[in-house]
Amino acid sequence: MPELPEVETTMSALQPFVEKKIVSVDINNRHLRWKIEKDFEKNISNKKIISITRRAKYIIFNLSDGFIILHLGMSGNIRIQDLNSNTYKKHDHIIFYLKDKKIIYNDIRRFGSIHFTNNAKDHFLIKNLGPEPLSKDFNKKYLFNISRNSKTNIKNFIMNQKVVVGVGNIYASEALFDARINPNNITNSINEEDCKRLVKSIKNILKIAINMGGTTLKDFYSVDGSEGYFKIKLKVYGRENEKCKSCRGVIKKIVLNQRSTFYCLDCQK
DNA sequence: CTGAGATCCTGTCTGC
């Protein structure tokens, strides 16, 4: 289940397919977050993959003509199998056939999406995204300025992909704990020092997760289909009523904007 | 414009 680090890991694992040709595609279920366009198969068949990159939580295939924009949603994952293998799973929605491999998109809840476009940069899913969290554009000054007019809580704010991309529900709690900021705090009340720590914490948490192979909780399937995964050491997420690793206070669970949120009552002011 | 709540979908877990 993907947040930015899982998407990054998946994207990296697809790199061997750069320079390869997509021979054909089979679609078992067109009803993802948006219905897959009629011409999708035609648009991508017999195209060479020039590069595979990531923007926010999207994987972008730059083809010899056009782009594929893929989002894994809440439950999407990709696996790679030999062309002659016959093992399919429930919810295998899309199968890309290459010369000797197939790339399979599986997504239980179908919150993921896939589009073909001639212009990825201006695509409606891409054009309004905020800065990459690990880029220089995401810094203290930027966060301070953009936060001045927002009255939502700070946790909801950093999960807004227009503010900064890639921060999901887990990393939002973890980053706020690391920065010692209470997730309930109203965004325009945080000061410059808070912004400085928060930017640093978001970058650090994401970097660590990426370096660990991009996994967080529960099972994350590698592209080879194996279930091997690392578990990042989460300090607050999922630790309701357990001891804070920093001050030995108790971790609280609350619901903010309909999402589970965990924080330490004592550390996070 | 903002922000809160509903919503898409399937599977798993908890409590009665």
Place this chain on the structure above:
DNA sequence: TGCAGACAGGATCTCA
């Protein structure tokens, strides 16, 4: 064991 209800890592949409 059955069954209802809550919940799950996303993000758009609808409405006030």
